[in-house]
Amino acid sequence: MLQAAQPDPDAPLLERLRSGDEHAFMILVERYRPTMLRLAAGYVPNHAIAEEVVQDAWLGFLHGLSRFEERSSVRTWLFRILINRARTAGVRERRTTAISDIAATVDAARFDSGGNWLAPPQPWTELVDDRLAAEKMAEAVRLAMVDLPARQREVVTLRDIEGLTSAEVCGVLEISEANQRVLLHRGRSRLRERLESEFGRA
């Protein structure tokens, strides 16, 4: 396992948490609850159950505080607790790789028989400089995330929204670097496709 190159930004909160500082706890909750909720939603049928899973994970986190030895970052450990709880509670877990995880990321019809672009990507990236358009795009991505297969959504959430390193994501989800890259690639490709279809110049 790779060592984290940077010091854990949450480490200073641990001591405060152990000594009963509510404020330190709320800082962590504010920081990670949205991501935890997103991850939990991939496993359980509705929002209310996802909220329950998140609460349960926080309780597990607090109970484990005295045993936590800081060999991983706080958030890696926290997310791992969450994923484990969500899987236990969940009905939507995919143990095997879904078809959508191995299919090509760009529709084959967009290439000619030699594999060259027949319908190249429609440009849209210049719109991102417009604040309003950028907000619409972020909203489109948020909606598109819901449709991603659970594993892809987990990896994209942790990497691109939460900003975890690939090593951290592998630690949280207990997957290989190669598997992580495949899921990341599929997930990001789908989001790109959605943005192109909504904002590309036809």
Place this chain on the structure above:
Amino acid sequence: MRLRLPVRPSLVCQQAVELVTDYLEGALSRADRRRFEKHLGKCHGCTEYLAQMRVTIAITGRVTPDDLTDEMRTEFVELYRRWQRDRDAGESP
């Protein structure tokens, strides 16, 4: 002595788009990275594709987390206090 260099066919677009994430992650071998960049150098469509993936990543990073309502805040504070009480009760029965 005859030098035999392995001849690797150049990439086509359909292959190049599948390498984008490995490229951004720095996971390509040196030879594959060169092949990928060589393809980009002469392919406008794939250059655009790579740019779109980069912007997609940036936009995903802007997805804002939902804010905590006051009600939820109270619930979490309560959760923490309960844990503390249980712990303290366990330590000094």
